[in-house]
Amino acid sequence: MGRWEPNARGRLERAALELYVEHGFEQTTVAKITERAGLTERTFFRHFADKREVLFAGSGAMRELCVAAVAAAPDSATPLDMVAAALDAASARWEERGETVRKRQTVIDANAELRERELIKLAALSTALADAMRRRGVAELTARLTAETGIVVLKVAFERWIGDPGQRSLPQLIKECLNALGTMTGSR
Amino acid sequence: MGRWEPNARGRLERAALELYVEHGFEQTTVAKITERAGLTERTFFRHFADKREVLFAGSGAMRELCVAAVAAAPDSATPLDMVAAALDAASARWEERGETVRKRQTVIDANAELRERELIKLAALSTALADAMRRRGVAELTARLTAETGIVVLKVAFERWIGDPGQRSLPQLIKECLNALGTMTGSR
Numbered sequence: 001m002g003r004w005e006p007n008a009r010g011r012l013e014r015a016a017l018e019l020y021v022e023h024g025f026e027q028t029t030v031a032k033i034t035e036r037a038g039l040t041e042r043t044f045f046r047h048f049a050d051k052r053e054v055l056f057a058g059s060g061a062m063r064e065l066c067v068a069a070v071a072a073a074p075d076s077a078t079p080l081d082m083v084a085a086a087l088d089a090a091s092a093r094w095e096e097r098g099e100t101v102r103k104r105q106t107v108i109d110a111n112a113e114l115r116e117r118e119l120i121k122l123a124a125l126s127t128a129l130a131d132a133m134r135r136r137g138v139a140e141l142t143a144r145l146t147a148e149t150g151i152v153v154l155k156v157a158f159e160r161w162i163g164d165p166g167q168r169s170l171p172q173l174i175k176e177c178l179n180a181l182g183t184m185t186g187s188r
Numbered sequence: 189m190g191r192w193e194p195n196a197r198g199r200l201e202r203a204a205l206e207l208y209v210e211h212g213f214e215q216t217t218v219a220k221i222t223e224r225a226g227l228t229e230r231t232f233f234r235h236f237a238d239k240r241e242v243l244f245a246g247s248g249a250m251r252e253l254c255v256a257a258v259a260a261a262p263d264s265a266t267p268l269d270m271v272a273a274a275l276d277a278a279s280a281r282w283e284e285r286g287e288t289v290r291k292r293q294t295v296i297d298a299n300a301e302l303r304e305r306e307l308i309k310l311a312a313l314s315t316a317l318a319d320a321m322r323r324r325g326v327a328e329l330t331a332r333l334t335a336e337t338g339i340v341v342l343k344v345a346f347e348r349w350i351g352d353p354g355q356r357s358l359p360q361l362i363k364e365c366l367n368a369l370g371t372m373t374g375s376r
Contacts, residue, residue: 043277045356064336078201078372078373078374079371079372079373080372083214098279112304115304116300116303116304119307122327136217139368139371140368141344141364142368143366144344144368144372145341145344145365145368145369145372146372148344149337149340149369152336152337152340153333153341156333156334156336162214176329177329177333180327180329180330180332180342180374181330181333181337182325183264183267183330184267184268184330184333184334184337185266185267185268185370186266
């Protein structure tokens with residue numbers, strides 16, 4: 001058993017992200033990450049399966065947060081309201097960790113394997129949202145399409161947030177996208 | 189100059205698709221494709237840049253068809269009506285070539301590189317749709333979101349069409365998805 005290291009997980013995450021940004025994801029080894037963090041490889045593998053999972057470790061918790069928001073929506077909520085509640089919960093969390101989330105996205109955008117992994121995680125989030133809506137009585141096809149539309153809103157808002165740092169917050173950008181979505185069926 | 193070969197392009201496409209389904213995309217060489225089609229490699233490269241482009245050669249024409257449909261939509265059309273017109277035009281074309289389109293999708297779904305390429309083509313279609321809508325006076329964010337929502341409808345309808353051959357037509361499935369989208373903001 002290794003000795004207890006204060007905030008080992010956070011230190012490993014920070015070191016990994018710095019190295020991915022500085023030298024690229026492919027060029028970074030677990031040995032380099034642990035060296036920068038001042039920890040052992042043994043400690044690394046106690047927290048993460050591999051260097052890729054450092055980037056995706058949070059997505060399960062984010063999915064649970066979104067599912068809980070759908071479950072907690074009032075009975076009067078439309079399917080889109082449920083998805084809006086989920087996005088609101090998730091985006092508040094991302095906004096808090098702004099700098100880290102932005103760096104993470106830069107790393108992912110630069111690597112095809114990571115982009116594919118990110119798409120798989122987003123597909124899992126979409127499925128989880130659709131399942132949560134079905135449990136609230138939403139019809140299957142509507143649930144599927146509303147969840148996928150939510151992912152679109154997230155993607156577009158995220159791009160704007162990444163591309164325009166220091167301007168509007170992610171929750172604000174998501175609200176703008178949801179409003180724009182409402183004009184889709186209106187006159188110009 | 190090679191001699192003129194009747195419908196060389198179509199014969200190459202058919203041979204390639206058969207081989208991709210039978211042996212996998214990676215295992216198939218241009219030499220095997222031309223052998224099966226009874227044509228030379230020289231003829232192959234007159235029609236396609238490489239074996240991957242056999243699968244994506246039609247996407248430019250499909251994009252133009254969609255853009256033309258948006259341009260031709262009546263002045264009273266909402267942004268979603270414009271996208272619906274585009275999907276209607278595209279899906280009628282796919283429905284005609286049903287068996288080929290289904291085989292093509294099976295090949296793409298089985299290969300990560302091809303899936304990434306497909307996503308790039310879909311992103312290009314989304315951008316083209318958004319641009320076409322902006323030219324019709326739709327605000328930027330609404331155009332972007334409506335185009336992306338159109339891609340979602342296409343994706344969901346396509347999956348159902350592929351997974352359920354011989355049942356409803358692709359244009360019908362797209363109509364069902366657009367209707368379900370309309371219930372997104374309604375009560376359950």
